[in-house]
Amino acid sequence: MDKITLEFRDVSKVYHLRRGFFAGKKAFYALRHINLSVYENEVLGILGESGCGKSTLARLALGLETPEEGEVFFEGVNFSAFSEKERRPYRRKIQIVFQDPFASLNPRKKIYELLAEPLMIHRLAPKRELRARVAEMLTRVGLREEDMDRYPHQFSGGQRQRIALARALILSPKVLVLDEPTSALDVSVQAQILKLLLEFKKIGNLTYLFISHDLPLVLFLSQRVAVMYLGRVVEISPTEDFMSRPHHPYTRLLLESVPEPDPARRKLMSHIKGEPPDPTLEFTGCPFFPRCQEALSSCEREAPALKEIAKGHFVACHRL
Numbered sequence: 001m002d003k004i005t006l007e008f009r010d011v012s013k014v015y016h017l018r019r020g021f022f023a024g025k026k027a028f029y030a031l032r033h034i035n036l037s038v039y040e041n042e043v044l045g046i047l048g049e050s051g052c053g054k055s056t057l058a059r060l061a062l063g064l065e066t067p068e069e070g071e072v073f074f075e076g077v078n079f080s081a082f083s084e085k086e087r088r089p090y091r092r093k094i095q096i097v098f099q100d101p102f103a104s105l106n107p108r109k110k111i112y113e114l115l116a117e118p119l120m121i122h123r124l125a126p127k128r129e130l131r132a133r134v135a136e137m138l139t140r141v142g143l144r145e146e147d148m149d150r151y152p153h154q155f156s157g158g159q160r161q162r163i164a165l166a167r168a169l170i171l172s173p174k175v176l177v178l179d180e181p182t183s184a185l186d187v188s189v190q191a192q193i194l195k196l197l198l199e200f201k202k203i204g205n206l207t208y209l210f211i212s213h214d215l216p217l218v219l220f221l222s223q224r225v226a227v228m229y230l231g232r233v234v235e236i237s238p239t240e241d242f243m244s245r246p247h248h249p250y251t252r253l254l255l256e257s258v259p260e261p262d263p264a265r266r267k268l269m270s271h272i273k274g275e276p277p278d279p280t281l282e283f284t285g286c287p288f289f290p291r292c293q294e295a296l297s298s299c300e301r302e303a304p305a306l307k308e309i310a311k312g313h314f315v316a317c318h319r320l
């Protein structure tokens with residue numbers, strides 16, 4: 001049995017609505033009863049449309065937010081209830097690379113400071129070794145030693161993403177959360193960053209939580225895929241089985257919507273009919289119910305639990 005590195009046990013995260021008549025008054029689930037295990041050394045892809053809770057999941061994995069219900073475990077330790085100080089040793093082991101390296105790199109700091117700071121905070125290198133450690137890391141991500149004396153604005157988007165990657169990897173994390181790491185880059189640069197990610201994965205003992213709405217990319221990189229819809233995981237599966245036998249009605253639409261080169265044959269997600277349901281706390285049914293062409297009457301009342309339909313392939317649907 002593979003070792004579990006990161007585990008979400010029945011995790012829910014509640015926020016207050018930010019828009020509309022009930023802004024600030026009504027609460028809703030950004031995540032609802034998430035049960036998810038991330039195994040050591042795997043690439044787990046998290047797929048889902050905008051607002052389904054992918055980044056909230058990432059923030060909980062990093063300990064930047066605490067769940068209202070449930071627990072997040074890292075290597076068997078429940079760190080979701082830890083204080084800021086208690087969490088510090090775990091912070092180093094789970095790092096993140098965001099979509100936008102402009103926003104994640106402080107423009108006033110030189111690359112040296114950006115990379116040396118985490119090493120100092122976590123006391124991972126004596127002062128005299130910092131420059132050498134930064135230089136080594138920059139070379140490993142395809143930049144030059146001299147680049148440490150420059151500022152983020154002096155680099156291209158792809159180079160900045162290399163710096164963000166270097167800053168995360170310099171701490172030798174166990175888990176790297178990649179939150180849309182290539183969405184802001186053009187295609188050729190995307191390919192270079194992906195290549196780099198795969199190289200690091202090969203060398204080190206690293207687990208990736210790869211968050212994206214780019215289906216082909218997730219399928220290409222991940223050994224397993226989890227599909228989220230409105231704060232819930234609706235399907236988890238090894239990638240091959242997922243591609244050949246998708247079960248959840250939402251997953252099937254998602255796979256059908258992969259862009260076809262021929263516009264006449266393209267089926268897009270806009271083909272999904274109906275509105276998503278009210279995400280507020282009162283709604284207890286399946287999140288996909290109002291849009292589902294195959295819904296049963298029970299789907300409106302009760303959310304289905306994940307059921308194992310093949311080895312490691314779980315689906316949350318009352319029809320199964």
Ligand SMILES: Nc1ncnc2c1ncn2[C@@H]1O[C@H](COP(=O)(O)OP(=O)(O)OP(=O)(O)O)[C@@H](O)[C@H]1O
Nearest residue numbers: 015016017018030049050051052053054055056057
């Ligand atoms: N701090 C917050 N306060 C209130 N609502 C929030 C907060 N953070 C996120 N949300 C809302 O929670 C829901 C889930 O957000 P989240 O950012 O996790 O989604 P996402 O799947 O990552 O979307 P995207 O792909 O657009 O980043 C969204 O409706 C979002 O508007």
